[in-house]
Amino acid sequence: MKKRRCFERIRRWWGQQSIRQQILLSLFIVSMLGIWGLGMSSYYISKSTVEQNYKKSHETTLKNSRKVLDMNMESIIDVTRSFLNSSGLQKVMAEREKDGSYTFSMEEQKVLKRVAEGLSSQERWVNFVAFMDLKGHYYMLSNINVGTYDFYQYYSQHDFQEDEWAEEVRSENGKEVFFGDVILNGVDNKGFSIAKYMINPTTGEPMGYVVINVSSSLLARSFVNENEGYETNEYIVVDRNRGNKLVYHSQTLKNTKEIMEAYQNEEKQEKYVFSSVYDDVTNWELVNVVERSELSRESKLIRNFVLLFGVILLGLSFLFARLISKNITRPLTQLEQVIDKVGDGERHITEEFDDSEVGQIGQKFKEMVNTNLELSEHLLSAKLNEREAELLLLQSQINPHFLYNTLDSLYCIAIIHGDDQIADMALALSNHFKLALNNGQKFCKVSDAVMQIQEYMKLQNIRFRDRFELELDVDKEIMEERILTFILQPFVENALYHGLEPKIGKGKIVVRGWKNEENLIFTVTDDGVGMEDISVLKTGYAIQNVRERIHLNYGEAYGFTAESGRGKGTKITITLPVKQGGK
Structure with a gap:
């Protein structure tokens, strides 16, 4: 219903425009639609092409980054698996009984230190290595300038096997599990963790846990950075198995929260373009993100150039058509203005018209309006005077003084004779006539x-x-x-x-x-x-x-x-x- 009313208003408005305005508006609207359609189609085609090329290019880059990441991760995994063949490690982890202490003996710590140093010396990305047996004993070797006091203090009062990560690692039955953050408590350090439930390869019995914290620099060095001139081009790593949790992002990344919401919700991705590959080793997603507006910059330049060129042509054609139509419709416009003045109540028209056909019609119209308006004024005045004269005639037909005196005499006679009803009637009739005549x-x-x-x-x-x-x-x-x-x-x-x-x-x-x-x-x-x-x-x-x-x-x-x-x-x-x- 509203659309119909709106259409009716537009139709009435269009019908009220002059022929000249209708011609000019029609030309303008058609030209604008054509230019706008050409500009927008070129923009969207070029925009789609640029985005597709960008995605293909960065998917290749992400695959190369995945190879570098897998190579580093597999190196750490291979060294970690080699621990299991150490007889010293098997003895320390399997033979120690639960004695109420949460630390290993000095001799056992020396064995664990040699094993941990073997890993940290080979892999420069390792921040610390922690061993935990099933009897509640802990040992940590830090490869960076960070103390281990908070770690021992926390787990002296807590059982690590009650942590969520322990249950998840145990369920994997010896397979390495990757976490996007530091899973051990009492350790204040950035990076990600690799945890493994150790099983004795000889007996098949579980021995305990090993947790390796790896520096985020490993992820940063894994990406083959090719910005290609884009300022908002960034790389992130997302843990798919843990609710798309953010594992890594570069320090230059802005609007991290907004980007993650867009990545997880396709309806909010109108601002960003994402390219991604999946890594089977870590179960992580390697993602490249860039702002869509930056990709569409060239497309916008093409669109704006087409629109600018079209607007220039439109302006020139509009001016040319306006000059021609103005000369043709000038007398008609003049006549239209005179008609508007008459409609607004103008009583006397003084407009002068030229000698063209439309001008002659305007001159006749002016004479007719001036004559008709004068006649209408006279007619209205005469009608009003006629009605007033009729009323005055009715009032003048009664001699008010004679009538008032007569009614007063009747009132007095009725009072003298004690006839109150006649007195009241005479008084009411007198008052009624006085009010009706109203002194004219x-x-x-x-x-x-x-x-x-x-x-x-x-x-x-x-x-x-x-x-x-x-x-x-x-x-x-x-x-x-x-x-x-x-x-x-x-x-x-x-x-x-x-x-x-x-x-x-x-x-x-x-x-x-x-x-x-x-x-x-x-x-x-x-x-x-x-x-x-x-x-x-x-x-x-x-x-x-x-x-x-x-x-x-x-x-x-x-x-x-x-x-x-x-x-x-x-x-x-x-x-x-x-x-x-x-x-």
């Missing part, structure tokens, strides 16, 4: 109009023996507002004669009035017989006269509405402006 004034206060209704109903109740009830609910704040005379009483009279009089029994009329923003609202409601056809109400002379007077004095926006139904009574709602009559 066009406007009266709301309070006077309300009093006129009261006097009228008093007369009718004398005539109909108090058969009718009147309820007034008019806000005090509007009593001093001024409205047209003889506006409310005709509706009360209509309610009485056509609603209540045909009704059997008593009847009630309710008159309400209040202020609603800049309007005065009055309602006249009766509980009479009602009517099925509301249009009958508008055919009466008095009601029709009221409607025309409201329109003439207040405008077409004001008037009255009616609601009725057979046996349900009638409700009239009158709407008048607040400020029109003044105070």
Whole structure:
């Protein structure tokens, strides 16, 4: 529905444009769509090509890096497996009984040190080597300037076999397990760990654990860095088996958290391009990442050049078409402006037109408008004067002084003779005529109009023996507002004669009035017989006269509405402006 409304607004707006503007806009839109389509297609094609070439190139680079990494890892694994053939190591790890101590004896430590030094001396990437038997004894050899006190202090109070890594290593039954961080507690060092559950090759019995911490420099040296001129080109290592945990990243890597979220969620990869290979030895993923915006830089240059060239051509063609159309449509534009002025209420047109065909039409239009506007003003003034004259004629038909004196005489005679009913009727009739005639004034206060209704109903109740009830609910704040005379009483009279009089029994009329923003609202409601056809109400002379007077004095926006139904009574709602009559 909203799309339909939007389309309708666009269609109406388009229809309101001049022929010249429609031609220019059509040319502009078609040209812009063509240039935009050409620019965007060239951009996306070149962008896709660059990304695919980049991925292929760096997948090859990552495969070479994987070979270097596997070679270093396999070297450490081979040396570690050679420990198992050491009779000294087998004896220390298998024969020591659980004695409440968490360290090996001095002689046993010498054996373990020789084995650990054999590994660390051959592999310069090894930071430390730790041996742990199944009886709770520990030994660590650090190959860097880091003490081992915290390590011994921690495991003197904790059983390493309760650590999560121990259970995972034990389940592999002798196979090396790679961890992306330092798994031993009490060791403050960066790098990654290789852990192995040692099994005696001779007896097949488990001997304990060995944990090797390897420097992250090994991973850094494994990558064949080929930035190829890209500033955001970086390498990372991710542990696939442990929730894509980040194992390694270069020190220059920025937005690490954002990159990892994008790597794990394809919906967030619009900013980055990833290339990756899987390493079977470590079960790790070697990944290259680069910002997509940097790859698309050349594509953007191509797109921008095409768009710039197209905009230049579009601008030149637009200016050329504008100059030609301007000369053709100038008289038509001039005529359109004159029509707009007339629509805005311009009363006298002074525009001068040229001698072209459109100019001659404009000249005739100007003469016609000036003549018609003058005639309309005269006609409106004459109609208003005619209606006012009719009202004044009705009022002047009664000699007010003669009428007032006569009614006052009747009132006095009735008082002298003690006939209160005739006295009340004479007084009510006198007040009613005074309020109706209003000294010949066009406007009266709301309070006077309300009093006129009261006097009228008093007369009718004398005539109909108090058969009718009147309820007034008019806000005090509007009593001093001024409205047209003889506006409310005709509706009360209509309610009485056509609603209540045909009704059997008593009847009630309710008159309400209040202020609603800049309007005065009055309602006249009766509980009479009602009517099925509301249009009958508008055919009466008095009601029709009221409607025309409201329109003439207040405008077409004001008037009255009616609601009725057979046996349900009638409700009239009158709407008048607040400020029109003044105070």
